[in-house]
Amino acid sequence: APAAGRGWLVASLAVAWAVLACVVVGAGLLLRRHRRASVTAGGEIQSLHAQLARSGAESAHLVNVTLPTVVKRLRDGASAEETLAATPPPSDPQLQRVLRMFADEVALGTRRAATAVADHETAVTRLGQIADDLDLLSTVTLPTALGGLREGRGADTVLADLKRPSDPRLRVLADAIVRDFAVSERRGSAAQAASAKALSRVQAKAVSMLADLREMQERHGEEVFGDLLKLDHNTSQLGLMTDRLALLMGGRASRAWNKPIPMESILRGAVGRIAAYQRVRLHCSSTASVAGFAAEGVMHLLAELMDNAANFSPPIDEVHVYVEERSAGIVVTIEDSGLKMADAAMRRAEESVSGRSNDLATLQGTRLGLAVVGRLAEKYHLSVNFRPSSRGGTGVVVLFPP
Known part of the structure; x- marks a missing residue:
């Protein structure tokens, strides 16, 4: 450099080198600072990774181990406080809070479930009672x-x-x-007793009328005998109906006998009480008699069966009554020539005469006679059975014990 400019050049170079040295020193310091920051950031990142790994492990342990253990202990009857005290808590405060909330909710649900089970068992027991x-x-x-x-x-x-x-x-x-x-x-009972009492009075009047008519038949001549006989027969039918109602009401027959009555008289007395008496043919050669206490009831029973046979057979056909003596007792058979009874009607008739249907509320208006037969048969230990008749209609077999 020229001599005149060397001083300025040296000064410029010195300044330039000083500036360069400052730049180099500053860059070094800055680079060192960045290296320290990078090292610090790397450590923090590693720390965060480690913390994240610990959180993942704690979460997995919480889900797979801690929570099932808490649920089991709570279901075994432990309280939430006892369960949390016996369970190692996670280090993360948020997980600790989650564990606490979970334990409280599960404990509440367990208590509700236990209450529901107890209520259900109580309800089942109550329903059983x-x-x-x-x-x-x-x-x-x-x-x-x-x-x-x-x-x-x-x-x-x-x-x-x-x-x-x-x-x-x-x-x-x-x-x-x-x-x-x-x-x-x-x-x-009051209505039945009142009806039986009223019917007993009607029965007494009918018996009195029959006695008067028979006494009049003996006193008067033949010119009025036929009319008196007709009145006698009508009164006998009235007596049959009143006796029927009285027996259904729990009363008794209108007359009682104190000596045995021959079977022939029993049959004729029964025939005389029905409207179609002229169509009944008796076939009786028995010399047996019916005890006096049962004579009126047996007469009424046979009259009901004869009247039933006559009503359910053609008006021109006859009803035949047979009497046989057997070792088991006296057998009376009543046969008509009407239409055969259907199986259902036969079963109803058998039930009526069996004496099992004694309730007045179950009786049909057209089956009162058979109901009376059932009561009399039960009272005097008679056996009454229906069967097809050899004459084409229906037959009734009545067995009188010795």
Whole structure:
């Protein structure tokens, strides 16, 4: 450089080198700072990775181990506090909060489930008791109460000895039903007793009229004998109807005999009480007699069967009555020539004469005679059976015990 410019050049170079040195030093310092920051950031990243791994492990342990253990302990009956105290908590506060909330909710659900199970068991037990009470009410209580009321016992007496349900509402219902039944039975018994009493008076009047008519037949001549005989026969039919109603009402026959009555007289007395007496043919060679206490009942029974046979056979056909003596007793067979009874009608007739259907509420208006036959047969131990007749109609076989 020229001599004149060397000083300026040296100064410029010195300044330039000083600036360059400053730049190099600053760059080094800056690079060192960035290296330290990079190292710090790398450490933080590694720390975050480690923390994330720990959180993942704790979450997995919480889901796979801790929560099932908590659920099992809570279901075994432990409280939420006891379960959390015996369970190692996770280090993460958020997971600790999740664990706490989960334990509280599961404990609440477990308590609700236990309460629901207990309520269900209580309801099942209660329903079982109600079903048992209903069975007791329908199979024991009410039938026993009805039996006692029909025997004439009062409602209070029946209720005192009655086995009633344990449910208070069913007990009140049973008491109300029994008392209503008692009122109905009293009304029915009173009506039946009044009817029987009234019919007994009608029976007495009919017997008195028959006695008067027979006395008039003996006093008057032949010019009025036919009219008196007709009146006698009509009165006999009236006596048959009144006796029928009286027997159904629990009364007794209009007449009683104190000596045995021959079978021939029994048959003729029965024939004389029906409207179609002229169509009945008797075939009796027996010399047996019927005991006096049963004579009127047997006469009424045969009259009902003869009247039934005459009514259900053509008006021009005859009804034949046969009497046979057997070792088992006297057998009376009544045969008509009408239409054969259907199987259903035969079963109903057999049930009526069996004496099992004694309830007036179940009797049909056209079956009253057979119901009376059933009551008389049961009272005097007679056997009455229906069968097809050899004459084309229906036959009735009556067996009198010795």
